[in-house]
Amino acid sequence: MLLKMLLLKIGLLLCWVVEKECCRIKEFSIPITGKFLSGHVIKTLFVTDEETCKLHCYLNDICQSINISPRLDNGFWRCELSDTDDKQNPESFDEAVDYKYYSTKNPCSSSPCVKNSTCRPNFLGDNSFQCICPPGFTGSECSRDVDECAIGTHNCSSNASCINTIGSFACSNKTELIGNGTTLTRNKGYNPYQAASSCADVLLNTPESKSGAYYLKTEEGGVAHTYCHMEDIPECGGGGWTLVMKIDGKKVGNYKTGSQTSYSFLSHAWLSYKQ
Secondary structure, eight states, X not given: OHHHHHHHHHHHHHHHHSOGGGSOOOOBOOOEEEEEEOSOEEEEEEESSHHHHHXXXXXXXXXXXXXXXOOOTTSXXXXXXXXXOXXXXXXXXEEEEEEEEEEBOOGGGGOOSOTTOEEEEOOSSSOOEEEEOOTTEESTTSOEEOOHHHHTOOOOOTTEEEEEETTEEEEEEXXXXXXXXXXXXXXXXXXXXXXXSSHHHHHHHOTTOOXXXXXXXXXXXXXXXXXXXXXXXXXXXXXXXXXXXXXXXTOOXXXXXXXXXXXXXXXXXXXXXXX
């Protein structure tokens, strides 16, 4: 352990004596006692002194701050390296008895990148930094929206149109006009955002639909996930049937008892079943 620390310190000394372009520059702020940054730790080590913890942060490309615990029973200190600081994430700066917190002086403390992106200081002494963009954004500060529809990175099906949105995209079911002037909407009833009025409506818009649960509009203005029978029923005609159940109000109880006066049907596809 001591040999490893010695080698690390020798490496730091060699870096100091070469040209500035060959090594990073990290300057630590005055320590804050009784505080630590939670939720952003990228590496945990056990060190023999505080300076060694700083050294590990120095040698780590993305370390921006450190938490140092009080001395443990084994004589070591717990050293936590974080890839951000308290200025960028004040909600993660918590109380911790006898802890010490050190942040580095860097341009990311002013949060120059847009929300939900990650700022990475270069630590070259010139206040330069890089913004690691979240999906859907690009640019030096991640402020430019990516048009997934234009560049073809969306996953909309061939039966849907791609609509670009800020930071993402949406798939809108294509419509088509048939001979009698009726407009059809592909996959109508396949999701709760484009509910059908009935099982027949589902089948009319997407004739290849199979029997199963679809999203239908209710009389109250809501949406119900309801079973639709899409195959022909002998002597009744084509598919698109919404199954219903007639209940005799005089018959009460539970069918599980075997009573002749009981009638009910239990299934998640029925909205009005009662146990």
